[in-house]
Amino acid sequence: MNNWLVEQLQRMNLSDVLVQPQGFTREGYTAEETEAIEAFKAIAEELGLDVSVDAAGNAIARWNVTGGHAAVATGSHLDTVPNGGAFDGGAGVVCGLGAVKMLKEADFKPQRPIEIICFRSEESSRFGVSTIGSKAMSGILDPSIGTLEDQHGITLAQAVESQGFVWQELVNAKRSKDELQCFIELHIEQGMHIVNHEKDYGVVKGVACPVRLAVTFHGKAGHTGTTPMDQRQDALAAAAPFISFVQETALQMNDAYEKSLVATVSTLTASPNSMNVIPQTVTAGVDIRSVDDVLKNKMADAVRSEAKRIAETTGVQIDIEVLVDNPSVLLDDGIAQQLVDAGDHEAYLAHRMDSGAGHDVMNMAQTWPSGLLFIPCKDGLSHHPDEFASAEDLKMGVELLSRFLMEATGHDGKR
Amino acid sequence: MNNWLVEQLQRMNLSDVLVQPQGFTREGYTAEETEAIEAFKAIAEELGLDVSVDAAGNAIARWNVTGGHAAVATGSHLDTVPNGGAFDGGAGVVCGLGAVKMLKEADFKPQRPIEIICFRSEESSRFGVSTIGSKAMSGILDPSIGTLEDQHGITLAQAVESQGFVWQELVNAKRSKDELQCFIELHIEQGMHIVNHEKDYGVVKGVACPVRLAVTFHGKAGHTGTTPMDQRQDALAAAAPFISFVQETALQMNDAYEKSLVATVSTLTASPNSMNVIPQTVTAGVDIRSVDDVLKNKMADAVRSEAKRIAETTGVQIDIEVLVDNPSVLLDDGIAQQLVDAGDHEAYLAHRMDSGAGHDVMNMAQTWPSGLLFIPCKDGLSHHPDEFASAEDLKMGVELLSRFLMEATGHDGKR
Known part of the structure; x- marks a missing residue:
């Protein structure tokens, strides 16, 4: 056999x-x-x-x-x-x-x-x-x-x-x-x-079953050599603390709750993705899972709040599209x-x-x-x-x- | 005319x-x-x-x-x-x-x-x-x-x-x-x-003239739904604080020094870039410029140190390739x-x-x-x-x- x-x-x-x-x-x-x-x-x-x-x-x-x-x-x-x-x-x-x-x-x-x-x-x-x-x-x-x-x-x-x-x-x-x-x-x-x-x-x-979000950061393109640091709306720089937040919050939730949860920024595409252009648009795919739907939705809510906070502090506009949300x-x-x-x-x-x-x-x-x-x-x-x-x-x-x-x-x- | x-x-x-x-x-x-x-x-x-x-x-x-x-x-x-x-x-x-x-x-x-x-x-x-x-x-x-x-x-x-x-x-x-x-x-x-x-x-x-670096983070792929948060080597999660570091350090250097400097993570590619796979490999392109070559090299050195720190704390291996470095x-x-x-x-x-x-x-x-x-x-x-x-x-x-x-x-x- x-x-x-x-x-x-x-x-x-x-x-x-x-x-x-x-x-x-x-x-x-x-x-x-x-x-x-x-x-x-x-x-x-x-x-x-x-x-x-x-x-x-x-x-x-x-x-x-x-x-x-x-x-x-x-x-x-x-x-x-x-x-x-x-x-x-x-x-x-x-x-x-x-x-x-x-x-x-x-x-x-x-x-x-x-x-x-x-x-x-x-x-x-x-x-x-x-x-x-x-x-x-x-x-x-x-x-x-x-x-x-x-x-x-x-x-x-x-x-x-x-x-x-x-x-x-x-x-x-x-x-x-x-x-x-x-x-x-x-x-x-x-x-x-x-x-x-x-x-x-x-x-x-x-x-x-996962909650999956497509989170898009709308920054502003510009020349990397001539745009002063304090006058930028860099979509990738705005996405970076978001990625860190997802990982850190998921780790914390596993410590704080009995049920386990995983959350991953698994995809990221940057545009125009050119060495001498400030990133204009970044889309991050977030995959959140737990058998405990309450915990899963708590994480999704935290992700939304963090996106709102980043948008407010950076001026980068952020859209969130729900790709999947099944119990x-x-x-x-x-x-x-x-x-x-x-x-x-x-x-x-x-x-x-x-x-x-x-x-x-x-x-x-x-x-x-x-x-x-x-x-x-x-x-x-x-x-x-x-x-x-x-x-x-x-x-x-x-x-x-x-x-x-x-x-x-x-x-x-x-x- | x-x-x-x-x-x-x-x-x-x-x-x-x-x-x-x-x-x-x-x-x-x-x-x-x-x-x-x-x-x-x-x-x-x-x-x-x-x-x-x-x-x-x-x-x-x-x-x-x-x-x-x-x-x-x-x-x-x-x-x-x-x-x-x-x-x-x-x-x-x-x-x-x-x-x-x-x-x-x-x-x-x-x-x-x-x-x-x-x-x-x-x-x-x-x-x-x-x-x-x-x-x-x-x-x-x-x-x-x-x-x-x-x-x-x-x-x-x-x-x-x-x-x-x-x-x-x-x-x-x-x-x-x-x-x-x-x-x-x-x-x-x-x-x-x-x-x-x-x-x-x-x-x-x-x-x-820019210093340009290609910084590659070598993590480990795995299923996003089944790999516990504390057992991951997520290349994108390792790259995130690096991206933040580049922006924050460039902002600080402009405050601290008379000459201006710009530094940008302008490109990022993630692999396999698939919704249900933990990111295995991420390559970030870093563009650093200043007319003051000393300042520019100081920034490049800081970038290298931060990559070393992240590699040591996450277990994600990081390679840095110098693409351009002209005075x-x-x-x-x-x-x-x-x-x-x-x-x-x-x-x-x-x-x-x-x-x-x-x-x-x-x-x-x-x-x-x-x-x-x-x-x-x-x-x-x-x-x-x-x-x-x-x-x-x-x-x-x-x-x-x-x-x-x-x-x-x-x-x-x-x-």
Whole structure:
């Protein structure tokens, strides 16, 4: 099983290695993502699954059984951030496939369909909006975001269409509540909590959804050599204390409150970005997360106040655009208990925890009882070329998933 | 004369307006710059001047006279920063042409040649290196800089070749000392000193040459949602206090010392610049200028110390590359006095001052006695779409230049 998992993950990463110096760059609705999904489809067909692709480009591999029962579904995504790793998303997809392989080899006969779903465009790195495929499937996609542009000026709608889909039809990927019994996602942890608590895997209670702000500083351009220091409205000099404020305030809040919070100025673009011109415009992207929505909004309010203070003291005008502001998602307690029970059965220790990162499951949980399972990754690193999860941990994921699927589909549908 | 100046400046700006919302983008060694220089050549030929182009692409319009005397030259440039103005460079070129027109209409007979030079690629915005054409003409061009790249990865050598010149031959643009008697540049002030001192024009004593540093912060990428605040090496959070330090220290130095100094973090690029990834690498471009080289180096040393302090306290590794470090240039006192005398003659009041910006004259001054004349520009704005100089001030420039040229060439060459 270990070799099989590594080989299939290599196939879906279009590479014969899983860690490489530049990492993997396979953004949402690109040809690279399509190619990875084609590999997923090929593997699923080799396992004897029925493969279909919905209006959003999500691929669904179905272990069909007689009778019209709702399916038990698992899955994740195959897109990556630029220079990301092979495991963020891929681990969940390959473990789902591995669980089906294991159940088939054990001659298990599910009493309801099992699905492995490969969602499209989970990462927000390209368009600033995450989990587009699972939003469409859950019926919560906002059609107005088709005009969002990537850094090359390509709109989301154009990207979707470049891969053979039609933006206006994406909403047709919505599935009815009675099609699925439940959804369970497996993902790498992207942190160190499991290891630090000396446990084997994580079972997630709540998913922190970000507040994301685009904060634009409107200064005044001028010649760097001839504009006296006391007559400037330098947009970058105004942004600097703002960046420091975000980091320092997030650190302080972690000391002051029981729940944890993270806040990052993760993007910054300066214009005209020319050596002899005072920065005229700077846009900083702020990403704030906590499972505690009150704490998250407290931080967002502090950010707004600091922007106001800087605008008043520097004369630099500051606009704040809210890109994302979703409440955190609590996952299903019953499913979580089944995931803990599956570990008990397989002799793995579960750590109950929250997720600082968003995942496709947070959308699926809006409609279907859902769960999220974490396997450890090396040094907690993710969104980084050194991202890595061991074959042993992938195999543990397969064992936990197959145990869960067996329990959830081994009955006559009355469960 | 006023209308003629505006019309010719429009021709060289390839536009029928001189102020437009997006300004003018005509970077060095681009087709746009070449087109502007073609307009210059056409106007010079209409004035009856002999036009030639040297190995660096500098255009030289010569009012030739019998005898082998050294020429008196004036000139400036036609390239702009991105979204710059029509006057930075263009004012000096059009006033030189206007002075020739005025002298010809007055039936003046120069006793030695007069040249109007249009230098190539004066701005540093494209390749981080300024005044390439005048460096070549002055014989101080470093051939190794041909490998410098613009933001699209085009090297300086490739850009030069795209406009029909050969990088290895640029050094052949060097002229011998005996070809020119002196050089005088007219430029917009790009500041408010003339107006603040209630004078009409500026005569420059010294030109501040920048120290330019590329400061790179090497942090560690990671997921913004899952990496705890106290376990980060965020390159942008490390750069923020550095940006603040540069501004605050420059402000303090202006209070503490008699000579003025400016320092700007004018460029910043963050990587991977993705909403859900902690910034891994940030490069900040620092531009430090003062006519007082001791003060300038004191600031550069303070910048280095602050980078060292930040590296030690954050764990983010910091590299500093020196892009430019040239001593300031003192201009010729005799020429300056002639420029003051020209104002006396024409009833304009001169303000003796330093230049915070570099200009082509700083290279020409390495070989030939040189002078720099400033005319005011609106609100001191430059490198900005609102950059503007009035037709009256351009005409004043023509009168001052033509008076200077008359005095410098109206004799038999013994002067």
